Amino acid sequence: MIEKNNDFRRGFKDGIPIALAYLPISMAIAVDAVLAGLNFSMAQIFGIMYTGSGQGIFLNYFKKGETIALMYVFMLFIANFRYVIFSISMSQKMKSDTPTWQKLLFGVINTDEVYVLAMQNQGALSGKYLMGLAFSPFLGYILGNTTGSLVTGLIPDIVKPVLGIMLYGLFIAMVIPSAKKSRKILFSVVITIILSYILEAIPIIGKTISSWGINPAGITMITCAVSAAAICSWIAPIEEKELSDIKEEE
Amino acid sequence: MNSQNIYIILISMAITMIALRAIPLLFFKKKIENKFLKSFFTYIPSTVLTALIVPEVFSSTSTPVSAWAGVIMAVVLSYFGRGLFTVSACAVITSFITEVIMRSMGILN
Known part of the structure; x- marks a missing residue:
């Protein structure tokens, strides 16, 4: 027991x-959320979601006025489906x-980082060790989120217009290291950028989706991310040994 | 958007996240063998992040010029291995300085 x-x-x-x-990451995201219009208690649920990219999806849709909950959930599901894979290897x-x-x-x-750290241990891990390993990052995240949502009011007005780029800075810092490590990931980033501009440049797509009463921003983003990943897996499938290389550094 | 709607969205997202993380641990025992699916799930985090960044990032500050300055700073710093917070903070500072300079030159109101 001891x-x-x-x-x-x-x-x-x-x-x-x-x-x-x-x-600091959850603090930065919370500041952005409160600036976007969430109140204190909303920001706490936002922290419990406990996913930087998921929160990014929320803020992105929210700022564009997307009102359909299913759109948020669907994108969140796609973006975080990798947890199914983590869990499968974790259960072993x-x-x-x-x-x-x-x-x-x-x-x-x-989380991604906890998973990577856990997988670096030798041998089978006990449930208690894993709970401890996952719990301290969670505490850190919640603490940052709460602090961030409290201090937002203290930020001077002159800085506010540029704070919108803070979240994108975080995203860039998440993408670049894996793109640097793997040419294939870099390729997928380039494909996504191209697709994103193509979808943006064809006004008929946005107009058609708007005419269904749906905000086009969310749909184009899903389409763009999913089709880019599909195109890349088709043109440049990732080999087994590359897979572990990419995962380790994330 | 009314606040009830925001709560519904936030709570459904939180529940989705909990389910997504916890349920597979209980049921899945087998490995995914399909090469296409494996590749797909390796690519998806970076394509989702990229789709979130582009093109919205360029309208995230007062003017595309300061956004570009911030983006370039962020890309360079993260290429050289700086951490998430450093990269993000430097992007904000770069955009801020750019806007201050533009204002002092009278290009930006």
Whole structure:
């Protein structure tokens, strides 16, 4: 029993570097959310969502006035479907006697960074270690989110017009390292940019979608991301060994 | 948009996220073997992020000029391995300085 509690503490400690990295990020996203018009309690739910790119999707749609919840959920689902893959490989890394509630608690607060760190451990991992490992980053994120939503009011007006670029700065910092590591990822980024401008340049697409009573921004974004990924997997499928190379550094 | 609608969107997104993270851990035991699907899910995070960035980033500040300055700064810094927060903060500062300069020259109101 005592040994198992130590497992949680060991995990918690191992997760602290991730927690420190998350804190300013969630703070920046929360500031953007409050500036976009969310109130304090909305911003807290926003933090519990616990996904930088998902929150980016929300803010992007929200600023464009998208009102259909399904559009947000669908894009979130597509963007984070990789967790299914994480979970599949994770379930093979866990000790086979891990209780279901521990699997669930870990799963709910799992992230890319936690996954990568967990996979670097040798041998099977206990549920308590994994819960600890996932818990400290989650705390860091929530702390940053709450702080961010509280301090937004203190930001001087003169800086506000440029804060919109903050979130895009985060996204750029997430994409560039993997594009730098893998030519194929770089290729997919270029394809997405081209597609995005093509869709933007054809006004009839936007007009048709608007005439259905739907905000075109969300649809074009999904179309763009999904078709770019499909085109790339078709032209340049990723080999098994490249897969682990790309995943490790993310 | 009324606040009830915002709550519905936020809560449904949070629930989706929880389900997406937790459910596969309970049910999936097998590996995905299909090469196309594997590639697809490797590509999707970067294509989604890119689709979020372009073209919206260029209208995220007062003028495309300052947005471009911020983007170039962000790309260069992240290429040289700087962390998320440094990159983001420097992009904001670069855009800010660009706008201050443009205002002092009378190009931007």
